[in-house]
Amino acid sequence: MQALLPVAALATACCAPAWAVPAQAWLRVELRPQVTVQHSSVRLADIAVLTSPDLGMLRRALAIPLGQAPRPGESAVLESERLGYWLRSRTGLREDQIDWRGPRQTAIVTAVQEIAGEQVAAQAQAALAEHLRSMARQKGLVLSRLDIDPVALPLSLEVPVQGRRLQVRPLNETRMGPRMLVWVDVFSGDRHVRAIPVRFEVAAFARLPVASHAMPAGSPVQADGMEMREIDVTAMPGLSGLSALPGGVQVDASAGADADPPVLRRALQAGDVVSADSLLARPAVVRGEWASLVTRQGPLSLESRVEVLQDGQPGQIVRARPANATGVLSVRVVGRGQLELQP
Structure with a gap:
């Protein structure tokens, strides 16, 4: 049991504004023995039948x-003596102007409604599914199948009827994994009733390119070296590095081979996922191949043929050897097969 009027509230009652009342005014208060309130705050009208010839006073007293109403499962007891002190301080009535009828105390409980554990789990599951699909879209993946099963259903709980609602906490920072936790907050109006954890076993499948055979590091990735398989991406910690078609490689052999396929950063075994972080873009100039070197002298530009001695991407400085020469030049890569002599 709990007292509805706290001591702190009664201590400040002397400072509460009292109404100016006629000397002949009176108020009859008949307490109800037990009441069930539907809202989060309790008024005098909820617990008593009031009578007065002064309509204005009656409305204000009601x-x-x-x-605050007691929490679900608890009750509050309010005695007429305690209530009388509060009532006199708020109305300005004298003790002899208040006529008490009925029981000397009233018990107050809050009307409640049960929320099933299945309902809590369903709302958490829907939010988690949307979060996982959103994560996949950000990584360029389309989930072909999503299995989300609660490890155990939460227990049902009783909450106040008024304004009851469930609110799933934001999942923005939640990483994908085979086991995931979702918190659901239960509110009654603005009052937070409880936080419920719901744990799920998760499997999220996407069609991804995998190596059809073992490939060493540095080898070009061609369509005939990959095939599409349905993979559970929750078991892969490197989800951020995945791409459904890494480097723009066409998995369908009928689409034709890419003229400049990417190469493997590291060796792959048959069945390994070909992820974006396992690929390197093919260099703009390749060691051992020939490239065009442009030398600029004022308004003139001369073009010659050189042998590339280092792999390089645009903007990088590499070494090259002119045809029929033994000296080595430091040149800048400016494009595919294009070099420029540094001044």
Whole structure:
């Protein structure tokens, strides 16, 4: 049991504004033995039948606040003596102007409604599914299948009827994994009733390119070296590095081979996922191949043929050897097969 009017509230009652009342005014208060309130705050009208010849006083008395309703499963007891002190301080009535009828105390409980554990789990599951699909879209993946099963259903709980709602906490920072936790907050109006954890076993499948045979590091990735398979991406910690078609490689052999396929950063075994972080873009100039070197002298530009001695991407400085020469030049890569002599 709990008292509805806290001591702190009664201590400040002397400072509460009292109404100016005629000397002949009176108020009859008949407490109900037990009441069930539907809202989070309790007023005098909720617990008593009031009678007065002064309509204005009656309306104001009915609206006098008594405090917060008890939590579900608890009750509050309010005695007429305690209530009388509060009532006199708020109305300005004298003790002999208040006529008490009925029981000397009233028990207050809050009307509740049960929320099934299945309902909590279903809302958490829907939010988690949307979060996983959103994560996949950000990585260029389309989930072909999503299995989300609660490890155990939460227990049902009783909450106040008024304004009850479930709210799933944001999942923005939640990483994908085979086991995931979702928190659901239960509110009654603005009052937070409880936080419920719901754990799920998760499997999220996407069609991804995998190596059809073992390939060493540095080898070009061609369509005939990959095939599409349905993979559970929750078991892969490097989800951020995945791409459904890494480097723009066409998995369908009928689409034709890419003229400049990417190469493997590291060796892959048959069945390994070909992820974006396992690929390197093919160099703009390749060691051992020939490239065009442009030398600029004022308004003139001369073009010659050189042998590339280092792999390089645009903007990098590499070494090259002119045809029929033994000296080595430092040149800048400016494009595919294109070099420029540094001044």
